[in-house]
Amino acid sequence: MTPEIGHFALALACVFAFTQGIFPIFGASRRDMRLMQAAPALALGQLAGLVIAAAALVHAAVTNDFSVLNIAENSSSLKPLLYKITGTWGNHEGSILLWCLILGLCGGAVAVFGRNLPTGLRARVIGVLGLTAAGFELFALLTSDPFTRIWPAPLQGQGMNPLLQDPGLAFHPPILYCGYVGFAVPFAFAVAALLEGRIDAAWGRWVRPWALVSWCFLTGGIALGSWWAYYELGWGGYWFWDPVENASLLPWLAGTALVHSAIVVEKREALKVWTVLLAIGTFSLSLSGTFLVRSGILNSVHSFAEDPGRGVFILALLGLVIGGSLILFVWRAPAMAPSGLFAPVSREGMLVVNNILLCAMCAVVLTGTVFPLFAELVGAKISVGEPFFNSTVFPLAIPLMLAMAVGPTLSWKRAELMPAFARLWWAALIAAAVGLTIAIGWHRILPALAFMAAAWIIAGSAAELAERTLLFRAPLAQSWARAKGLRLATWGSAMAHAGLGVTVAGIAGMALQSQAIVAVKPGQVTHLAGYDWTLDKISTVQGPNYVARIATVTVAHDGHVVAVLHPGRRSFPLEQQTTNDTSIRTNFLFDLYSAMGDESGGKVVLRLHFNPLAPWIWLGALVMAGGGGLSLVDRRRVRVGAPARAHVPAVPA
Amino acid sequence: MAEPEPGLARRRLLLAVPLGIAGLAGLGSMELLRRMRNGTYNPHAINDPRIGHPVPDFSLPAQPPATRGFSSADVMAAGRPILINFFASWCVPCLQEAPTLMALHDSKTIPLWGVAYQDAAPAASDFLARNGNPYTRLARDDTGTTAINFGLYGVPETYYIDRHGIIRWRWAGPLTEETGIGRLHSLMAAYP
Numbered sequence: 121m122t123p124e125i126g127h128f129a130l131a132l133a134c135v136f137a138f139t140q141g142i143f144p145i146f147g148a149s150r151r152d153m154r155l156m157q158a159a160p161a162l163a164l165g166q167l168a169g170l171v172i173a174a175a176a177l178v179h180a181a182v183t184n185d186f187s188v189l190n191i192a193e194n195s196s197s198l199k200p201l202l203y204k205i206t207g208t209w210g211n212h213e214g215s216i217l218l219w220c221l222i223l224g225l226c227g228g229a230v231a232v233f234g235r236n237l238p239t240g241l242r243a244r245v246i247g248v249l250g251l252t253a254a255g256f257e258l259f260a261l262l263t264s265d266p267f268t269r270i271w272p273a274p275l276q277g278q279g280m281n282p283l284l285q286d287p288g289l290a291f292h293p294p295i296l297y298c299g300y301v302g303f304a305v306p307f308a309f310a311v312a313a314l315l316e317g318r319i320d321a322a323w324g325r326w327v328r329p330w331a332l333v334s335w336c337f338l339t340g341g342i343a344l345g346s347w348w349a350y351y352e353l354g355w356g357g358y359w360f361w362d363p364v365e366n367a368s369l370l371p372w373l374a375g376t377a378l379v380h381s382a383i384v385v386e387k388r389e390a391l392k393v394w395t396v397l398l399a400i401g402t403f404s405l406s407l408s409g410t411f412l413v414r415s416g417i418l419n420s421v422h423s424f425a426e427d428p429g430r431g432v433f434i435l436a437l438l439g440l441v442i443g444g445s446l447i448l449f450v451w452r453a454p455a456m457a458p459s460g461l462f463a464p465v466s467r468e469g470m471l472v473v474n475n476i477l478l479c480a481m482c483a484v485v486l487t488g489t490v491f492p493l494f495a496e497l498v499g500a501k502i503s504v505g506e507p508f509f510n511s512t513v514f515p516l517a518i519p520l521m522l523a524m525a526v527g528p529t530l531s532w533k534r535a536e537l538m539p540a541f542a543r544l545w546w547a548a549l550i551a552a553a554v555g556l557t558i559a560i561g562w563h564r565i566l567p568a569l570a571f572m573a574a575a576w577i578i579a580g581s582a583a584e585l586a587e588r589t590l591l592f593r594a595p596l597a598q599s600w601a602r603a604k605g606l607r608l609a610t611w612g613s614a615m616a617h618a619g620l621g622v623t624v625a626g627i628a629g630m631a632l633q634s635q636a637i638v639a640v641k642p643g644q645v646t647h648l649a650g651y652d653w654t655l656d657k658i659s660t661v662q663g664p665n666y667v668a669r670i671a672t673v674t675v676a677h678d679g680h681v682v683a684v685l686h687p688g689r690r691s692f693p694l695e696q697q698t699t700n701d702t703s704i705r706t707n708f709l710f711d712l713y714s715a716m717g718d719e720s721g722g723k724v725v726l727r728l729h730f731n732p733l734a735p736w737i738w739l740g741a742l743v744m745a746g747g748g749g750l751s752l753v754d755r756r757r758v759r760v761g762a763p764a765r766a767h768v769p770a771v772p773a
Numbered sequence: 774m775a776e777p778e779p780g781l782a783r784r785r786l787l788l789a790v791p792l793g794i795a796g797l798a799g800l801g802s803m804e805l806l807r808r809m810r811n812g813t814y815n816p817h818a819i820n821d822p823r824i825g826h827p828v829p830d831f832s833l834p835a836q837p838p839a840t841r842g843f844s845s846a847d848v849m850a851a852g853r854p855i856l857i858n859f860f861a862s863w864c865v866p867c868l869q870e871a872p873t874l875m876a877l878h879d880s881k882t883i884p885l886w887g888v889a890y891q892d893a894a895p896a897a898s899d900f901l902a903r904n905g906n907p908y909t910r911l912a913r914d915d916t917g918t919t920a921i922n923f924g925l926y927g928v929p930e931t932y933y934i935d936r937h938g939i940i941r942w943r944w945a946g947p948l949t950e951e952t953g954i955g956r957l958h959s960l961m962a963a964y965p
Binding site: 393397400401404408431432435438439442443446447449450453454455490493494496497 | 781784785788789791792795796798799801802803804805806809
């Protein structure tokens with residue numbers, strides 16, 4: 121019975137979504153207050169339906185209801201409880217439901233937190249979100265129903281891809297989807313602004329927190345995915361320029377540009393048309409990312425559903441959402457007069473440079489991802505791999521990182537470069553010293569450049585904060601007072617910038633890794649990166665739903681044991697699959713990384729890595745997301761975002 | 774409303790560029806989906822430059838129970854499309870695909886030529902005795918040189934060769950109803 125309730129709730133949510141899309145937008149164009157006021161309630165109704173549907177699916181998974189096709193195909197009673205729950209979104213149908221649920225949450229959030237928005241704008245934003253959600257919910261109902269029953273019900277489910285039975289990956293989709301789908305809100309704001317034909321500073325102020333939240337989630341989601349690839353796949357890498365990874369990187373690049381250009385709209389009422397286009401573009405890239413993954417058009421280790429029939433539906437949906445908004449853009453945007461002039465050397469100017477470089481990177485990655493596909497249409501077979509991306513993205517990233525430290529020190533409207541350099545000279549000195557050390561010590565140019573850039577960004581962020589607090593130039597007490605008075609947004613942006621620096625340092629460190637793939641017998645020693653890696657023994661361990669072969673590798677330095685690693689391989693008999701358990705020992709300066717390969721003739725293949733600064737890659741992403749969060753909770757933003765409250769007469773007690 | 778400003782039309786043209794790009798991408802994706810549906814495009818196919826080219830030159834010795842092996846000249850001389858299947862007795866997925874291959878053999882859809890890949894001759898013939906021998910012709914590749922020339926990823930792997938001896942399709946991994954047999958008919962129609 122519960123699955124039917126879930127199915128019904130999903131259908132109900134779809135109906136709510138359609139009404140949420142139609143009535144408020146119609147009401148806003150007719151200036152009908154009642155229709156506009158209905159928007160929040162409809163959005164919450166849709167959300168309620170989706171919550172019930174998702175709960176019903178989780179219930180079916182937890183109670184092992186194998187009469188539900190989706191549960192029978194993806195779950196089994198042997199699976200640990202955590203993965204029964206998280207497994208509901210580990211498959212196509214469930215992930216679409218999760219997608220809808222998060223879109224519903226976005227609508228609900230605008231309904232609840234958007235009370236200060238002008239009624240017309242709020243109605244249109246919620247309406248656009250409703251129309252988008254309606255399309256996806258229809259997709260779920262018509263082609264990807266998670267509640268389909270089978271009869272006779274099997275006694276046991278087929279289990280879940282063991283590769284996905286991992287805590288890192290279990291929470292990866294919700295976080296990533298919050299990022300992907302969250303950009304629906306800036307998109308809805310952009311479309312609403314086009315419908316209204318008006319964009320002002322207030323619009324920028326409203327749109328930016330939403331973009332920032334999504335950006336934080338997307339940053340976290342990408343980092344989590346890359347961390348998973350690092351420790352679970354056992355290939356020793358963390359980023360493979362895989363189409364699915366690119367599909368998450370593209371909206372991140374566009375979203376980063378959006379977060380920055382929205383500042384210019386907010387402060388200076390410039391770049392308005394551009395920001396609207398970025399908002400549309402970011403969400404379009406998120407949607408296309410899903411489309412590319414879900415339809416199986418892109419060949420990838422990640423895609424778990426491929427079905428051309430679904431692809432046609434999604435393509436039509438994309439055509440409606442992206443095409444519709446871009447047509448509206450062509451129709452309405454040209455009339456939005458540009459205002460807020462600024463000199464090339466100014467904060468705005470630097471933010472424009474930021475946007476150009478980020479969008480160029482986005483365009484390069486997009487080209488590299490889809491060009492092989494479209495080349496096949498005209499009969500050419502082209503394979504685009506890591507060398508292409510590395511050689512095109514890095515030349516764009518270096519000037520971007522140079523500009524990152526300079527931008528925040530410039531003033532709005534018109535600025536001088538010399539004072540900025542006067543403040544940053546010591547950051548430049550540190551960067552040059554770090555770069556030279558690496559270049560001389562390791563004889564590698566690219567990592568040295570990257571380390572230099574990382575030091576430059578981190579030191580630049582520190583210089584920015586030191587300047588604002590007059591550190592070392594005023595008495596410490598005064599600096600402390602200034603530091604406390606500094607806007608959280610300033611701390612946030614410095615932190616986010618420094619976070620990127622940390623990530624870049626990690627990436628550069630990984631470029632200096634040493635690795636070896638060896639076939640060894642127990643007792644044999646491998647020398648790598650100044651360490652002695654001894655294979656002690658290989659043992660067999662019985663798990664709840666798998667059998668594991670586990671190697672014991674002792675790592676010693678100058679005769680002292682520094683780590684005992686246990687890389688292994690788990691075979692899941694039910695799923696007929698094997699997964700790697702890498703074993704990693706980190707001290708946050710380097711990782712000792714080991715993965716186990718095939719066994720034959722008493723020998724086992726070991727993959728051993730010495731990865732300098734590897735944890736910094738994900739640590740930096742956390743710092744970045746934290747910086748975004750800090751900027752988000754800036755109380756001044758909240759106050760400015762609620763101008764109407766000041767005029768509300770006090771309610772008599 | 775204000776009267777139309779000069780330059781509005783030009784701006785509109787400029788702002789239509791994203792729409793144009795999105796439209797082109799949409800048309801391209803539609804075409805890809807159409808090809809996926811009629812089977813002429815497979816996103817999971819390994820991007821392989823050998824497809825569309827003749828089989829590499831080779832001459833392989835016999836694998837018992839067969840008494841003579843085969844060579845690229847035999848493939849050319851076959852005069853009809855064939856499947857070349859690389860297998861080994863030590864390979865678990867080969868065991869998995871054995872029933873599918875037997876069914877294919879019984880259906881007489883297309884001749885199946887087998888190559889035992891880096892395997893001991895008795896082990897391979899035991900494997901065939903246990904699981905059935907679906908192969909019309911059988912050869913063995915001890916050194917793996919021929920496999921390298923084919924661009925083998927691993928066993929099992931199957932190649933569709935048309936009657937002119939040109940490789941038209943490959944499948945790395947076990948053949949099942951979904952992963953290849955279903956596509957065989959459209960392949961045979963497209964490349965007789």
